[in-house]
Each structure stands twice: as C-alpha cells, then as structure tokens.
Amino acid sequence: xxxxxxxxxxxxxxxxxxxxxxxxxxxxxxxxxxxxxxxxxxxxxxxxxxxxxxxxxxxxxxxxxxxxxxxxxxxxxxxxxxxxxxxxxxxxxxxxxxxxxxxxxxxxxxxxxxxxxxxxxxxxxxxxxxxxxxxxxxxxxxxxxxxxxxxxxxxxxxxxxxxxxxxxxxxxxxxxxxxxxxxxxxxxxxxxxxxxxxxxxxxxxxxxxxxxxxxxxxxxxxxxxxxxxxxxxxxxxxxxxxxxxxxxxxxxxxxxxxxxxxxxxxxxxxxxxxxxxxxxxxxxxxxxxxxxxxxxxxxxxxxxxxxxxxxxxxxxxxxxxxxxxxxxxxxxxxxxxxxxxxxxxxxxxxxxxxxxxxxxxxxxxxxxxxxxxxxxxxxxxxxxxxxxxxxxxxxxxxxxxxxxxxxxxxxxxxxxxxxxxxxxxxxxxxxxxxxxxxxxxxxxxxxxxxxxxxxxxxxxxxxxxxxxxxxxxxxxxxxxxxxxxxxxxxxxxxxxxxxxxxxxxxxxxxxxxxxxxxxxxxxxxxxxxxxxxxxxxxxxxxxxxxxxxxxxxxxxxxxxxxxxxxxxxxxxxxxxxxxxxxxxxxx
Amino acid sequence: xxxxxxxxxxxxxxxxxxxxxxxxxxxxxxxxxxxxxxxxxxxxxxxxxxxxxxxxxxxxxxxxxxxxxxxxxxxxxxxxxxxxxxxxxxxxxxxxxxxxxxxxxxxxxxxxxxxxxxxxxxxxxxxxxxxxxxxxxxxxxxxxxxxxxxxxxxxxxxxxxxxxxxxxxxxxxxxxxxxxxxxxxxxxxxxxxxxxxxxxxxxxxxxxxxxxxxxxxxxxxxxxxxxxxx
Numbered sequence: 001x002x003x004x005x006x007x008x009x010x011x012x013x014x015x016x017x018x019x020x021x022x023x024x025x026x027x028x029x030x031x032x033x034x035x036x037x038x039x040x041x042x043x044x045x046x047x048x049x050x051x052x053x054x055x056x057x058x059x060x061x062x063x064x065x066x067x068x069x070x071x072x073x074x075x076x077x078x079x080x081x082x083x084x085x086x087x088x089x090x091x092x093x094x095x096x097x098x099x100x101x102x103x104x105x106x107x108x109x110x111x112x113x114x115x116x117x118x119x120x121x122x123x124x125x126x127x128x129x130x131x132x133x134x135x136x137x138x139x140x141x142x143x144x145x146x147x148x149x150x151x152x153x154x155x156x157x158x159x160x161x162x163x164x165x166x167x168x169x170x171x172x173x174x175x176x177x178x179x180x181x182x183x184x185x186x187x188x189x190x191x192x193x194x195x196x197x198x199x200x201x202x203x204x205x206x207x208x209x210x211x212x213x214x215x216x217x218x219x220x221x222x223x224x225x226x227x228x229x230x231x232x233x234x235x236x237x238x239x240x241x242x243x244x245x246x247x248x249x250x251x252x253x254x255x256x257x258x259x260x261x262x263x264x265x266x267x268x269x270x271x272x273x274x275x276x277x278x279x280x281x282x283x284x285x286x287x288x289x290x291x292x293x294x295x296x297x298x299x300x301x302x303x304x305x306x307x308x309x310x311x312x313x314x315x316x317x318x319x320x321x322x323x324x325x326x327x328x329x330x331x332x333x334x335x336x337x338x339x340x341x342x343x344x345x346x347x348x349x350x351x352x353x354x355x356x357x358x359x360x361x362x363x364x365x366x367x368x369x370x371x372x373x374x375x376x377x378x379x380x381x382x383x384x385x386x387x388x389x390x391x392x393x394x395x396x397x398x399x400x401x402x403x404x405x406x407x408x409x410x411x412x413x414x415x416x417x418x419x420x421x422x423x424x425x426x427x428x429x430x431x432x433x434x435x436x437x438x439x440x441x442x443x444x445x446x447x448x449x450x451x452x453x454x455x456x457x458x459x460x461x462x463x464x465x466x467x468x469x470x471x472x473x474x475x476x477x478x479x480x481x482x483x484x485x486x487x488x489x490x491x492x493x494x495x496x497x498x499x500x501x502x503x504x505x506x507x508x509x510x511x512x513x514x515x516x517x518x519x520x521x522x523x524x525x526x527x528x529x530x531x532x533x534x535x536x537x538x539x540x541x542x543x544x545x546x547x548x549x550x551x552x553x554x555x556x557x558x559x560x561x562x563x564x565x566x567x568x569x570x571x572x573x574x575x576x577x578x579x580x581x582x583x584x585x586x587x
Numbered sequence: 588x589x590x591x592x593x594x595x596x597x598x599x600x601x602x603x604x605x606x607x608x609x610x611x612x613x614x615x616x617x618x619x620x621x622x623x624x625x626x627x628x629x630x631x632x633x634x635x636x637x638x639x640x641x642x643x644x645x646x647x648x649x650x651x652x653x654x655x656x657x658x659x660x661x662x663x664x665x666x667x668x669x670x671x672x673x674x675x676x677x678x679x680x681x682x683x684x685x686x687x688x689x690x691x692x693x694x695x696x697x698x699x700x701x702x703x704x705x706x707x708x709x710x711x712x713x714x715x716x717x718x719x720x721x722x723x724x725x726x727x728x729x730x731x732x733x734x735x736x737x738x739x740x741x742x743x744x745x746x747x748x749x750x751x752x753x754x755x756x757x758x759x760x761x762x763x764x765x766x767x768x769x770x771x772x773x774x775x776x777x778x779x780x781x782x783x784x785x786x787x788x789x790x791x792x793x794x795x796x797x798x799x800x801x802x803x804x805x806x807x808x809x810x811x812x813x814x815x816x817x
Contacts, residue, residue: 039643043644106711108715108718113713155700252640332640500631502598
C-alpha cells in the first residue's frame with residue numbers, strides 16, 4: 001500500500017521548548033510548518049524543568065551578560081564554543097522579555113519586575129560574589145514556559161501532528177535532508193512528510209540510565225536518527241548527573257533549593273560542600289557537587305541504613321519561603337520521599353539528568369558534519385536545537401538555568417535561519433525513494449514473529465549496564481567492560497521480537513523503536529567516554545584525574561559507521577569580546 | 588496485590604473486559620509502577636505515561652471509581668482488588684488510552700493565550716506580587732483531564748460545555764493583570780452551555796491531582812459577567 005505523503009516548508013520533530021519556539025517563529029511568519037510529537041505537546045519534558053532560565057536582567061543583584069558568559073565558559077570547563085556562548089548570553093535578555101510578553105507567569109519582586117534567584121556557578125564581575133540570574137516561575141518554570149509556548153502556537157495556528165512517532169530522516173544522494181518517515185501511534189499507519197527543512201528538537205536521552213530525572217519519553221530519538229543518516233554525535237561523554245535527585249528514585253529536586261539557602265549534610269550533620277568548594281559551597285557547579293556527594297557516600301559518610309545518600313536540608317528556610325518559592329518541591333518530597341521538607345531534610349543522591357553533547361550545530365541551529373575527511377559543512381535542510389543538539393554552549397558541564405535558555409535561544413535562532421533558507425530554496429527537492437525504503441524497513445523489521453528476547457528484558461539489561469559502566473566516576477577498566485557489554489547488547493537487538501503485533505496504539509512497538517535509539521545513543525556515550533583520557537567537567541576519570549588542555553581541549557565526534565571517533569577544535573574566539581583562556585577551575 | 592484492569596483492543600475485541608493481574612508490591616510504589624509491572628507481564632497492555640512525577644499530565648486514569656494521576660497515587664491509598672479503568676466519558680482507543688480530542692478542542696476554544704494590545708515595552712510588562720498571586724492555583728494546571736472527565740455536565744455535553752479544565756484556563760487569563768481582552772473573553776462565554784452548564788457539582792475540585800479549584804474559577808467568571816451586565 002502506498003504511504004500517504006504530506007508537504008510542508010518546515011518539519012519540526014519534537015514539541016518541547018526548542019521545537020515550539022522555532023514553530024512560533026515560523027508560523028507567525030506564515031511558513032507552512034508541521035510539528036510532529038510522540039506525545040501531546042504539553043507532555044514534553046520541558047514541562048519538568050523547575051528552577052528557571054538564566055538572563056542577566058539585573059533585577060535582584062547587579063548583572064551583565066558578559067559575566068554570564070564568563071560563568072558559562074568556566075562552567076563548561078573551557079570546552080564550550082565561545083562564539084555560541086556569547087550569542088546565547090546576549091540573546092538571553094530579549095528572549096526572557098519575549099517570553100514574559102507571551103504570557104509566562106514569572107514570579108515577581110516588589111517593584112513588579114521578574115524574580116531572579118541564585119543558582120550554581122553564577123558570579124558577579126567574572127568570578128566575584130554570587131549572582132542572582134535565574135528567572136523563575138516559582139519552581140515550575142519549565143511548565144510555565146512550555147504551556148505558554150503551546151498557547152501562543154495555538155494562536156498562531158501551527159499545524160500539530162500529536163502522537164506521531166518519528167521513525168527516520170530521509171537524506172538524499174547529495175546529502176540534503178528532505179523530510180522524515182513518521183508513524184501515527186493511534187492507527188499504526190506510516191506517513192511520509194516531505195519538507196524543505198527539518199528541525200530535530202527531540203530533547204535528551206536520560207532513559208539510557210536506570211536512575212534518571214528524565215521522563216519515559218527521553219530516549220534520544222533525534223540523536224539516533226542523526227547517527228543513522230551518517231551525522232556524528234559530539235561530546236557525548238559529557239553527561240550531567242544532577243546532584244540532588246530523590247535517593248533511590250531519581251526525581252529531581254531543583255538546584256533552586258540550594259539557591260534559596262538550602263544545603264547538603266552527611267551522616268555527621270557536616271556541611272561537607274565547605275570542604276570541596278570553600279567559596280561557592282553548595283552552589284558550586286553541578287559536576288563538583290555530584291562528585292562530592294558520591295565521594296561522601298563511597299567514604300562511608302552517607303546517610304540512612306545503607307549509608308547510600310546524603311541529606312538536603314531546607315527546614316531552616318521557614319514555611320513561607322518554601323510555600324512561595326518551592327511549592328512543587330515540597331509536593332514531590334512528600335509524595336516520593338515521604339518527608340515534608342519544612343520539617344525534615346530530603347534524602348538525595350545524584351541522578352542522570354542532562355546530556356551536554358548531541359548533534360553538532362552552528363549557532364544558527366544548522367547541523368554541521370564533516371564531509372569525508374574534509375572539514376565540516378552544513379547538512380542542507382537539517383537543523384537541530386535544544387538538548388538533542390550540541391552548539392556547544394555547555395561544553396563539559398552545563399550550568400543550572402542554562403538549558404531552558406539554550407532551547408529558547410537556539411530554537412528561535414533555528415526558526416529565523418529556516419526562514420532565510422526557505423527564501424532561497426523555494427521548491428521541494430525530489431524524494432529519495434531508496435532512503436524511504438530503508439526507513440520503512442525500520443518499521444517492518446518489528447513485524448518479525450516468533451520466539452525471542454522481549455524489549456523490556458533487553459532494555460533493563462542495557463540501562464543497568466550504562467549505569468554501572470558510564471556513571472559519575474569512570475575508569476579504563478570499568479568502561480572497557482561496559483563497551484563490551486553494550487556491543488553484546490547491540491548484537492542481541494536482532495533477536496528481540498514483539499509479541500504484540502497489533503496496529504492501534506501499540507505502545508510496545510513504540511518502545512521497541514525507542515530501544516534501538518537508546519542503544520545507538522548509549523554506544524556513543526560509552527565509546528566517547530572511553531576514548532577521552534582526561535578529567536574535564538562531568539567526565540571524571542580517577543585514572544586521569546587532571547584536565548589535559550594540551551591533548552584534549554577538543555570536541556569528540558562519534559560516527560556510527562565503524563564506531564569511529566574523530567575530533568575537532570574548540571571555537572575559543574567569541575563574536576565581539578576577548579577570549580576567556582583556560583584557567584584552573586575552582587569554586 | 589490484585590489489579591483488575593480494563594482491556595479493549597479494537598482490532599480483536601468486540602467488547603471491553605476486565606483482566607486480573609497479580610503484582611508484587613514494593614515500598615513507595617505508585618499506581619504507575621503497578622501499571623508498568625502489568626505491562627511487563629503483558630506487553631500488549633496500553634496506557635499513556637511519561638514524567639512519572641505528576642507534571643506532564645499523561646497518566647490520568649480511573650482507579651477504584653475515582654480519577655487520579657497514576658504516577659502520584661500511592662498504591663497504599665487503594666483498596667484491593669484495584670479496579671483501573673480509562674477516564675470516563677471519553678471514547679476508548681485502546682485499554683486505558685482515551686480519545687482526548689474533544690477535551691483539547693474545548694481548551695483551544697477559550698483563547699488560552701495572553702492577549703496584550705498596547706505596544707509592548709522593551710523589558711517586562713510590570714506585574715506586582717499581589718497581581719501575580721492571583722494566578723496561583725490557576726497556571727499550574729497540567730491538562731490531565733481528570734476534572735473534565737469527572738464532570739457530569741461534560742459527560743452530557745462535551746461538544747457544547749467547555750468543562751472545568753478549559754474554564755479554569757479561561758479564568759487564568761481573565762485574572763492576569765497583563766491581559767487586555769476581558770470583554771471579548773466574557774462575550775465568548777455567553778450562552779446557556781459554554782460556561783453555564785456548570786452546576787457546581789464540584790467533582791472537578793474533588794479529583795484534581797494538583798489541588799486546583801475549577802469551580803471557584805467558574806464562580807469568579809460568573810461574578811465578572813454579572814458585573815459587566817450591570
């Protein structure tokens with residue numbers, strides 16, 4: 001049966017903050033834009049972001065975009081590209097105002113301006129006193145932003161394909177991306193969307209780990225689709241473990257708790273961050289705090305009967321502050337940890353949270369990829385933004401409050417550049433039927449019947465392996481074993497069978513397609529991590545404890561074909577200001 | 588622990604049935620964990636879920652006769668055997684998955700977006716803390732549909748009555764000091780059905796997993812309409 005085809009100027013895959021902000025640009029400029037999302041847009045994981053979005057508005061304390069830029073470069077452990085970081089920190093200010101104008105219910109201070117709280121890694125005057133740069137809507141900022149963006153897209157009459165799963169991108173012989181094969185989950189029917197431009201905005205891949213703050217849907221779909229058309233993934237070894245997930249469960253407790261004055265203690269009641277980061281203490285960068293917690297637990301100073309977590313204290317803040325600024329956290333702690341944080345501390349341990357790496361792009365959101373052995377070039381028609389992309393503004397470690405910023409700034413940048421591209425490329429390129437067949441084969445593969453391994457079984461094994469072998473601390477030995485395991489798991493994928501072959505709302509089939517994506521992305525994390533023989537940001541190797549700028553101040557590129565690693569230089573020259581040269585990173 | 592879950596696959600079933608599963612429980616287990624365990628036993632079991640922490644609003648279900656968000660419902664709150672059904676009053680697509688089209692349509696029809704008509708300043712539109720406080724209890728809605736699908740008025744008139752969720756959204760914008768479309772918003776709610784089908788039964792308030800109060804919001808809209816009429 002022939003597959004139905006639809007035509008659009010722009011196809012956006014993913015309806016989180018990045019996808020919706022790009023869609024809003026395009027729809028208000030009258031482009032024909034389609035947003036494909038495997039869940040209804042307000043279910044996208046942007047909804048779970050708590051603490052806020054960074055912008056140097058200086059509403060609460062003095063601030064300046066240049067200070068924000070310095071903090072971001074330092075936070076990235078000097079692996080971030082300084083042109084993109086300058087762009088993001090400058091654009092942060094108009095971006096937040098634009099969101100406010102769109103209706104985001106930001107918390108306010110007495111003079112009616114947007115409330116800003118302190119977050120980790122923020123400073124005034126290039127490393128001076130703590131700054132307050134994170135614009136917040138209580139502790140539900142992501143929810144407030146996502147709903148507002150969806151609402152404005154309703155107003156702009158954006159065309160949504162809700163509950164459609166993106167199967168694969170279609171790339172033609174000349175290397176241009178001409179659309180994607182998607183599947184309507186409700187009917188199980190495939191649909192071919194032919195588009196002049198395609199934006200990947202599929203978010204993160206936290207489901208590669210067993211314990212994560214990420215939702216069930218965060219399976220790295222866009223990253224895996226990029227890999228399968230020959231685009232490499234960049235800096236995938238840099239995976240952020242958020243210091244404060246609810247112990248044993250992984251749900252997030254925002255850094256905003258520490259921003260409001262909360263702090264961590266070990267079993268002796270010691271405020272241990274004072275030893276690890278004498279100045280910033282509990283508001284040191286996330287990589288620093290996560291390592292400190294794991295070290296406390298490893299050295300026997302953890303809390304609880306198993307001594308396997310630490311405590312986050314905020315009872316001294318008083319009920320009023322908690323009720324006003326951290327209501328969502330109080331609710332989560334009550335439900336999932338069984339404690340009311342107004343009275344008792346919350347048991348916490350690091351949880352897999354955010355991938356700094358992703359699909360390489362320039363600061364216009366255009367996907368860039370090396371051609372043969374030559375330098376990188378733009379992949380015509382393909383864009384990426386948000387957590388699935390790597391611009392790179394986060395380098396080796398992302399600062400809290402910079403991810404909502406990243407998705408909004410670069411979602412919008414991609415939208416703007418897509419408009420330029422559409423002006424110069426008025427017609428659809430011909431569809432590549434061979435590539436379509438290949439994409440369809442990815443669906444029909446799951447029609448194989450008979451005995452085999454279940455999706456669930458292999459998925460559990462995979463996620464456990466990732467947790468055991470690519471966690472906070474990584475040694476050669478642990479990672480080599482991990483890579484072997486992952487290769488065995490990847491080989492077993494061919495033996496996985498679906499018992500349920502039905503068409504209508506078959507979630508088992510969606511999970512099978514997601515499992516393939518998870519394994520492709522997990523492989524990129526493990527191999528990139530094994531190759532990098534230094535400690536930088538979130539990538540921490542006890543066998544190579546120092547940062548090595550001589551050999552490793554460069555971006556990793558993992559290509560799926562042959563599991564190959566390549567490297568490219570860091571862009572250390574900003575747009576208008578002086579470079580921040582690498583320095584020792586202390587907090 | 589025994590669970591009896593609603594099963595219906597339109598490709599093979601002519602009518603729905605309840606299927607029993609035995610699930611091993613653990614401390615801190617939520618209803619969503621139990622549903623995931625059932626899916627482990629039978630991969631053909633379908634339900635929506637995502638964030639697992641009560642913010643994405645995907646996993647509204649009816650458990651033991653009451654609409655709830657599965658991921659934040661401790662199984663210790665539920666009497667055994669636990670009966671799990673799809674949200675009531677909506678067409679069932681499969682198992683616990685219902686067709687939400689009508690619900691989303693009602694949301695879209697209240698113009699759920701901020702309308703600011705005057706020229707915008709370069710910086711933020713000022714809003715004082717006491718003005719902002721009026722949005723608390725309104726903007727937090729996660730659109731899980733627990734309220735609207737618990738509302739008898741919405742069961743009878745889903746195409747005409749906006750339902751508690753959409754009306755909460757309507758009030759969220761009417762209550763926003765930055766919004767400048769009050770007259771249009773109120774005019775659009777005129778007529779016997781859209782707003783006035785609410786009979787203050789308050790099922791919505793009882794079931795809202797986020798503790799919000801749509802009935803109160805509807806009351807505020809009524810007051811505004813009355814003021815405007817005078």
